[in-house]
Amino acid sequence: MRASARRRYWRGRVQRVLVAAGASFVLLGLFAIPVYLAAAVAASRAPVGVDWAHLGLLFAGSLRATACAIAVALPLGFATAMFSAHFCAPRLRAWLKPALEMLEAVPTVILGLVAATSFAPWLKSHAATLLALLVALPALLLAAGFAFGRPSRHDGWLPLSVLPLLCAIVAFGLWLSSRAQAPWIVPASPWNATLVGLALGVAALPLVFSVAEDALFLVPREQTQAAFALGATRWQALTTVVLPAAGAGLFAAALLGIARCFGETMIVLMASGNTAIGGFDPLIGLRSLGADIALGMPDAAPASAVWRDLLVATLALLASTVLLSLAAGFVRARLRRRLHAGAAA
Amino acid sequence: MSNSVTPAIDGGASVSREQAAGAAPALRTRALSLWYGARRALDAVDLDVPARRITALIGPSGCGKSSLLRCLNRLTDEIEGTRVEGEVRLGEADVYAPDAFVHELRRRVGIVFQRPNPFPLSIHDNVAYGLRLLGIRSRRELDERVEAALKAAALWDEVASRLDDGALGLSLGQQQRLVIARAIAVEPEVLMLDEPASALDPAATLRFEELLHELAGRYTLLLVTHNMQQAARVSDFTAFMHAGRLIEFGDTDALFTNPRERQTEDFITGRYG
Amino acid sequence: MNGTRAATAATWMLGGLVGLCIAAMLGLLFFTLGSGLASLRPGTIERITLADGSSRLAEVVADDGHALLLRTSETRRLGEGYERVRRGDVVARSEPVDAFMIGLGDGRRVLGVGDDAALAAAVGSIGALARVVEVLRPNALGAFEGAGIFLRRLARFVATPPDASNLAGGVLPALVGTVTLVLLMSVLVMPFGVAAAVYLHERRGVGARIVRTAIDTLAGVPAIVYGVLGLGLFVHGIGAGIDRWFYADRLPVPTFGGGGLLWAALTLALLTLPVVVVSVEQGLARIPSSLRDGSLALGATREETLRRLLLPAARPAVLTGFVLAIARAAGSVAPLMLVGMVKLAPASPLDGAFPYLHPSRQFMHLGFAVYDAALASPDAIRGVPRAYACAMLLVCVVIVLNLSAILLRNRLRDRYRALES
């Protein structure tokens, strides 16, 4: 008995050591990233200094792409999250969430492909149509809701019931634009920040959605029920109870979305034209940090100045995204604590 | 010694008989204290649990009954920030000896918790779990011992035809007996039960008490209960605890009819707790 | 009253935006799959007659309203057949039923009209110079024949290697490369991810908090950064070191000191590690502590408890981590551009020669095939459809890998459903 007890004891010990070894390997791997980058940059003996001007252009390019993408991802992501957490019919929600998770799994190279080869030619001649649709779509939806909408228990299915209206508006817009003689707005390049923003926005949408939805869903049911008991409509409960309580979560979702867009490489590589141009014009091309690394790194000789500059670019990318994620993590943890404390009280 | 009463020193008549008969206690604690962080949950408990008898442990909620049980098989090791002082002996073995194999000690001191906690495995595998740990591989031997344990726990007739079904599908009372079968399958010397009947209806509780009597011949039972009648009905000895201290220990009949301590009397007459 | 109407209107807008998301998602999916499938469909051959009296047999590949882009017969050289004609110049278009198309191994297409004898003669004369892979009369195809040809092309696309230009032939090596890479990545990431999660699960305190935060944060680090680490540390650092020590005889030709399957899989494993760790740890945390106590009370050691009870009960979470890791890995192309993914690999990392898996070899990848065919190819007219075909296949691979892991998880979850509620 005692012999077998000893054997089991030592077997446990060995397994414990193995697990600890595996875990330390993981830690080593994870901390290798910042350590390696910093060390490699510090150890570089390249004769010329870092090309800060170029780096600045890259940073600005990433920022411009991110700004355009966020303009797409935030409204859509927040709207979807609010609807899903607060209005959605449970049956619709049951497949809306997995569907968006599936979208997350779509390789970004495919978004880049569609944007660069199919959407770019269309956008070149229809930039004005796009702009008009962006403005008209929400406005017309609002107007239609104001004119025909009645609060009903079928509101949970609105996304599907307004789909015909949506299609009609888009079709009408396209028809109008096809009658125009010459395009009003002509982008300088078919591959530009707007195009990048659209594709990148779609790529970041699932992340923004799921983080925001988590936060909204975390708001205790009792609080919304209390608002309903006081006679609030669903919309009022959303704006007066849920949004104030979960606002920080939406903020965190925005931060994470920004980090995602800032670092995404494949879409930008394919749809931005990759010319390092500064400025704020959404209709001209750009070159981002990620794309510059992907294009330059394979051919750069280790220990050359180019290599060192690329490492600096990587470090900049790493630092920005880490700061954003840390901030988001902090905000989310505080929100979680507060809401849980609220629920317990 | 005013706060810890040990039968060996100043116990009642029947305890003396027990000692005189030479039955060494199955479990013995000396000056056992437990801290959760800075909070003291047990205060110098001296308790001898007589072998092959039913000992009931009573006391108001929060007095440290569950904590005492956890100390006896070192489950306190698993809680962050606990500290134990004093001595616990299981037979001759020192439970808190630095070179003790904790898992082997725990096998010898089984515990059944307040809420049944069957594993998400089949009924058969639940009972066989501890046996497999002991290195028993032969299907025949496993089957035999599982059957014996289930019979001992009075569950066999109800589950014999569905041993491979999930254990989580059993009723609460069946789950409780399954957990007992699981515990006795590894043939412990002491079986500790922490309010085992609190989730059962009156009829099931009665059946359960019969089961306790059957088990008493083979195992040393330590039973925590909030039910005074139950303690009086089933146990041979009773220990009363209060605020982490063992106030009184003695023959059940004696303790309930003629408590020596004022606190005990208040408690069992319902004036307290 | 007015407030209610405004609220309803706002709700409509929200609902509409959600509808837009759904529509965009479905549109994207169907567009990709549709374009991929369409690229394999045999197109009709037209006879285009121009105002100057000339006529040619051609496939119309694009029509922008002002001009037609034609692809005519390519008898000598790839890409020679493209021709742009103004719409106004076209005086007649017809679809001759007896038109035929001969597809060659290098991607060229030779068009002609005539009866079977003429077709046989054409095949004979061309077959002497190039490999004929396909002969058909696209304008005379019935629905079933058309479907048959489509399926044959699909099979050839999936199951044969590409030709030297990477614009014709199949994508088998890329498919094999993608799947091998993802599987190798899983083999690397799962044990380490689970070990780290188990380790963290048993630990509280400041150190564990820091590590958890670090892992959460690293989940948001862009994939390309991992690629840089893979190239700089794995390839140029460790790989070059291995070469100096063990393969010095082959230098300066790199063995492990160049990009390859192993380094790519390691890079992806690092990339997906945070996802696995977080998911497994959450799964372990969800298991009620009474189970652990119950097992310990029966005399199990902590390790036995973990192995026999907790990890099996956390299997759905482990598989969730697996699913997420696969999704992330199969979709990451950017880091691979730095660590060994190539347009045309000289030798497959998986073959029949011992030891069958060659971790130091370069490999091809569907994601890179998409990028390369769409943007880096000299012949966009054939490159873009090919890119869509690759994209379709990539989507299918991702969906199949995801679905199989999800199905597995659901089967396990049914067993543990009672536990989770």
Ligand SMILES: Nc1ncnc2c1ncn2[C@@H]1O[C@H](COP(=O)(O)OP(=O)(O)OP(=O)(O)O)[C@@H](O)[C@H]1O
């Ligand atoms: N894990 C723990 N951490 C900190 N304090 C604890 C812990 N477990 C128990 N305690 C404290 O120790 C004291 C004794 O608790 P214990 O559970 O042993 O009481 P009990 O007699 O079993 O009560 P009950 O009859 O309600 O089950 C209580 O004051 C309790 O708050």
Ligand SMILES: [Mg+2]
């Ligand atoms: Mg208790």
